[in-house]
Amino acid sequence: MSGAPNFLPPYWEAQAARPRFSMGSKVRVRSGAPLGHVRTPWYIRGKVGVVERIAGHFADPQELAYRRDGLPKQPLYRVRFALEDLWSGEAGYDRRDTLDVELYESWLEPFWDYGGDFEAQAKRLEAEGGGHAA
Amino acid sequence: MPHDGHDHGPLSPSGHPYRPDQDAPLTHSQILEIAVRELLIEKGVATAEEIQAQIERMDARSPALGARVVARAWSDPEFKALLLADGSEACRQFGVEVEAMKLLVVENTDEVHNLIVCTLCSCYPRNLLGLPPDWYKQRAYRTRAVREPRTVLAEFGVALAPEVSVRVHDSTADMRYLVLPRRPDGTEGWTEERLAALVTRDSMIGVGVARTLEAAG
Numbered sequence: 001m002s003g004a005p006n007f008l009p010p011y012w013e014a015q016a017a018r019p020r021f022s023m024g025s026k027v028r029v030r031s032g033a034p035l036g037h038v039r040t041p042w043y044i045r046g047k048v049g050v051v052e053r054i055a056g057h058f059a060d061p062q063e064l065a066y067r068r069d070g071l072p073k074q075p076l077y078r079v080r081f082a083l084e085d086l087w088s089g090e091a092g093y094d095r096r097d098t099l100d101v102e103l104y105e106s107w108l109e110p111f112w113d114y115g116g117d118f119e120a121q122a123k124r125l126e127a128e129g130g131g132h133a134a
Numbered sequence: 135m136p137h138d139g140h141d142h143g144p145l146s147p148s149g150h151p152y153r154p155d156q157d158a159p160l161t162h163s164q165i166l167e168i169a170v171r172e173l174l175i176e177k178g179v180a181t182a183e184e185i186q187a188q189i190e191r192m193d194a195r196s197p198a199l200g201a202r203v204v205a206r207a208w209s210d211p212e213f214k215a216l217l218l219a220d221g222s223e224a225c226r227q228f229g230v231e232v233e234a235m236k237l238l239v240v241e242n243t244d245e246v247h248n249l250i251v252c253t254l255c256s257c258y259p260r261n262l263l264g265l266p267p268d269w270y271k272q273r274a275y276r277t278r279a280v281r282e283p284r285t286v287l288a289e290f291g292v293a294l295a296p297e298v299s300v301r302v303h304d305s306t307a308d309m310r311y312l313v314l315p316r317r318p319d320g321t322e323g324w325t326e327e328r329l330a331a332l333v334t335r336d337s338m339i340g341v342g343v344a345r346t347l348e349a350a351g
Contacts, residue, residue: 011300029269039155039254039306040306041254041304042307043253043280043315055236055238055307055308055309056236056308058307058308075185076307076308078309081279083280083283083300083302086280087281088280094296094299094300096299097283097284097299097300097301097302098299098300098301099280099301099302099303100301100302100303100304101304101306102304102305102307102308102309103305103306104307110317
């Protein structure tokens with residue numbers, strides 16, 4: 001990587017700088033486990049939250065940790081999760097209690113809401129005789 | 135010294151046993167710090183005086199600075215609006231540099247209680263609050279604050295009404311967080327200096343609330 005040019009053609013530079021998500025977007029945190037310096041806590045990987053705000057653009061710490069320049073800068077988001085969704089299976093959470101986490105764009109993917117989780121949907125279809133469960 | 139044919143053993147001249155030294159062997163990080171510091175001096179990168187001066191600069195920062203910012207926000211609605219919209223800029227205007235990090239100020243109200251944690255390490259607004267307390271860096275706080283914040287708050291003596299919702303902020307990247315605590319009742323017309331005395335470190339992390347008038351005396 002160190003030999004690669006640290007610039008992008010203008011079009012890509014602009015694309016990289018443009019935040020992919022906006023306030024209120026539903027996003028899912030990637031559930032990958034890459035090696036190296038990572039600033040995405042384990043406990044939110046794979047979880048779904050809502051973009052609370054775009055916090056700005058920052059050099060990528062996953063690159064900075066290895067003395068690379070971390071460019072182009074990445075959009076940094078604050079994503080809000082319901083505690084109940086994070087610690088699923090644990091009763092007693094107030095639905096309004098939340099957790100905000102700062103996440104870089106490369107860790108987020110759009111979440112398309114199909115009106116509930118797939119398992120529930122599959123069961124419903126089965127009950128309706130849709131036969132799509134298999 | 136033995137005399138009269140008997141031995142006082144490990145007793146001090148006052149007649150009490152000597153307390154054992156509490157020196158433990160240096161940890162890996164302590165050895166590393168000494169080695170790097172000595173190398174920096176040896177190679178002429180920094181002088182011992184410069185390193186000492188930097189330590190003193192860090193030690194000089196204390197929660198009193200954050201308390202002054204909070205007291206200003208309680209007294210000046212315009213400053214408060216700016217502080218909540220752009221914490222770094224508000225602090226700059228107040229005369230405190232927050233450096234490269236962006237300061238995000240979150241307000242505690244009758245409906246919302248904010249709590250700050252850094253689960254990955256110990257990110258903390260040092261320029262405003264000084265060095266973080268030991269418990270802030272410990273695993274128990276870092277793991278529990280995001281999982282059972284209400285229980286953690288209760289242990290810190292903060293009893294939240296059930297209608298108050300909790301907002302935990304995990305400081306994982308380039309933001310630094312300061313909680314703007316709720317202004318205690320009965321402090322109308324107070325000077326900023328008097329108000330600042332009510333603002334505790336813990337109230338700015340969110341594990342406490344500002345001192346009440348009774349507590350302040």
